[in-house]
Amino acid sequence: MAVILFLNRKGCDIQAARRCVAYKKVNRGMIRADIHSGMSRYQPTLDWIDSQHDRMVGLVSRWAGMNTGSANVAGLEAFTADLVADFEPVGGDCGLVALAPCVSIDSGGVERQRALAPAVRITKRGDAGLRVFLGIHMDTVYGADHPFQSVKQIDANTLNGPGVADAKGGLAVMLVALEALERSGLADGLGWEVLVNTDEEIGSPGSLGLLQQCAKRNHVGLVFEPTHPDGTLVGARGGSGNYTAVIRGKPAHVGRDFGQGRSAIDAMAVMITALSSLNESVAGAVVNVGRVEGGGPLNVVPDLAICRFNVRAVDAAAQGAIEESVERVVDGVRQRDGVTVELHGGWTSPPKPMDGPTGVLFDHVAACGRDLGLSIRWEPTGGVCDGNKLAAAGLATVDSLGPRGGRIHSGDEYLLLDSLTERAKLSALLLMKLATGELAWRGE
Ligand SMILES: [Zn+2]
Structure with a gap:
């Protein structure tokens, strides 16, 4: 059984307390001495x-x-x-x-x-x-x-x-x-x-x-x-990971050759919708598209779009599931005619x-x-x-x-x-x- 002594800090002999028992401050003005805690060897350092x-x-x-x-x-x-x-x-x-x-x-x-x-x-x-x-x-x-x-x-x-x-x-x-x-x-x-x-x-x-x-x-x-x-x-x-998808299409004059162009922004829009839907379909995971870039003059079919997104997972199973799903979404966009996707990045911090x-x-x-x-x-x-x-x-x-x-x-x-x-x-x-x-x- 531990013996607890409450001593007034001003009134007690701290050196004596230190010699015979371990003690510690529990609040202002009070010293608690606990014969069985073995804290005496550490107390001078803590002080x-x-x-x-x-x-x-x-x-x-x-x-x-x-x-x-x-x-x-x-x-x-x-x-x-x-x-x-x-x-x-x-x-x-x-x-x-x-x-x-x-x-x-x-x-x-x-x-x-x-x-x-x-x-x-x-x-x-x-x-x-x-x-x-x-x-x-x-x-x-x-x-x-x-x-x-x-x-x-x-x-x-x-x-x-x-x-x-x-x-x-x-x-x-x-x-x-x-x-x-x-x-x-x-x-x-x-x-x-x-x-x-x-x-x-x-x-x-x-x-x-x-x-x-x-x-x-x-x-x-x-x-x-x-x-x-x-x-x-x-x-x-x-866990957390950051990805950057670089989506390339084919430029064309909107008035003269619209049908010849392949819009990187349209492809990115499909990718974003699919990525966002993973928040419902993959348990324990989050996908947040945080930044997009791309395009130029409005009369040109855009040939470059960049989509940056963060993924989170509560555990290794969710990490595996979301990784696989992201790859599947990206592969789906790669199937579009005239469009390429480079996927950079990955998990910076596993769960x-x-x-x-x-x-x-x-x-x-x-x-x-x-x-x-x-x-x-x-x-x-x-x-x-x-x-x-x-x-x-x-x-x-x-x-x-x-x-x-x-x-x-x-x-x-x-x-x-x-x-x-x-x-x-x-x-x-x-x-x-x-x-x-x-x-x-x-x-x-
Ligand atoms: Zn910090």
Whole structure:
């Protein structure tokens, strides 16, 4: 039976409490001491994290004030210089890793390559028996010309700014959690690898290969995307893919040779109708035609149309079904006389199920939450992140270990400041308990 002592923080002898029992703060002014929890070895480190609140707010404010839109290579490189310096306290080997260029189809139907800014990779104790991957992105959805560029504090606990939650707050949580592990004196048995990529908000086309390598080299994945405002983690994630169909027909003068033309726009209209109908016929899947281009002068039969669409699937079965259906729709349009269709793209993020090892990892996180007085729950989402790619490559991953916040991808994006230390303690405790073996990881 656990013996619970409630001590007034001012009145109690904290050192004595630390010597004889583990204790933790349950709310302002109160200390709960639990003789059986075994938290004493972690408590000094958790207390240190509490002392880092102002520093974390300062880091996030400075970082969010620097524009790191995914296409702003100069901005991302400037940010990287700051980031590398800010991560110095964790030690390890730090380097930049070039990303493969981003390939896209322009409005002329031609493939274009665009350079991406390099990612930051830091590794420490890579030969340890248990290795943890920690990742988050530095890029945001707000480009250099976006009106949302500055950070402002809305009230005592709320910061508004571009990327404060998604994901510069997560960067600060990851940094302080790792620093805490390194300061704890418990880190010897645990190796880690950090990857901060620059292209997550465009689907990580250039860092996919790096993420897959990281998944192979490590045993556990921690990703610091924001958690829900109430602290609920993201459990299972659906999958997502992006396609571009380039449809070519045959031009002709509308007045003189209309019958000789083959309209790419007519063919695209048939394709869109068929794609949209998949929303009714394929269970667990969504198709959204998000952008169309094509045509020119109104007296010319259009010979080029471009149709860009996003597909979603709740699980692998729905992914297979929707993939097959999209191919069938495209093949149907290819049967039209004088029309060709090139289909580019595919699944950028496969669905991320709550399978066995991932479930064990979530249970570990929840156990750490209980030690900290946090009730950790999770729920599924249709949104995707790099956690999908890591899971698809075989790494058990919890991917919403960042701070609490909301309205991400909008000018109202906010971060709840008290969650910075709260979530840093959660991840630090998980890391320390994995390092000491108190939480076992047998590669479930
Ligand atoms: Zn994000």
